[in-house]
Amino acid sequence: xxxxxGPTKQRGFTLLEVMVAVAIFAIAGGAIVKAASEHLSSVxxxxxTTVATWVANNQITEAVLxxxxxxxxxxxxxxxxxxxxxxWYWLQTVSKTPTNGLSQVxxxxxxxxxxxxxxxxxxxxxxxxxx
Numbered sequence: 001x002x003x004x005x006g007p008t009k010q011r012g013f014t015l016l017e018v019m020v021a022v023a024i025f026a027i028a029g030g031a032i033v034k035a036a037s038e039h040l041s042s043v044x045x046x047x048x049t050t051v052a053t054w055v056a057n058n059q060i061t062e063a064v065l066x067x068x069x070x071x072x073x074x075x076x077x078x079x080x081x082x083x084x085x086x087x088w089y090w091l092q093t094v095s096k097t098p099t100n101g102l103s104q105v106x107x108x109x110x111x112x113x114x115x116x117x118x119x120x121x122x123x124x125x126x127x128x129x130x131x
Contacts, residue, residue, distance in 0.1 A: 049120055052109040055081045055088045056122035059107040063092060067126045073103050078115070089115055101128035 013021075058081065067073045075094040080087050088109050095104040108121040 051084045052119040055083055056107040056109045059090050060122055060124050063105045068129055071128045073126055
């Protein structure tokens with residue numbers, strides 16, 4: 001004898017449930033991609049700023065060392081430096097201070113030869129050494 005128990009209970013998801021799940025994953029995936037791309041762009045910006053600061057610090061050090069032999073420090077010097085497989089363009093400006101024998105040296109680093117888009121700027125004070 002065979003007994004008929006009745007309709008069997010279906011297992012699985014309905015089409016609506018699957019579509020809702022796919023929509024949730026699509027939204028989450030988009031947010032993850034956006035966060036990852038923002039992270040990568042901020043890493044690139046941080047790298048450029050760090051290397052530009054190294055270039056500025058190198059020029060500041062050179063200006064301090066030259067000031068021991070030649071006073072006053074030269075104003076409006078510009079040049080380029082190669083670092084990290086890139087060419088960086090810098091501009092050195094010197095400002096007088098109210099104190100005699102003390103000057104402020106600022107080196108600004110750019111990523112373009114026209115020196116329009118500054119990446120960073122580093123300043124220091126240089127004192128005239130008396131002999």
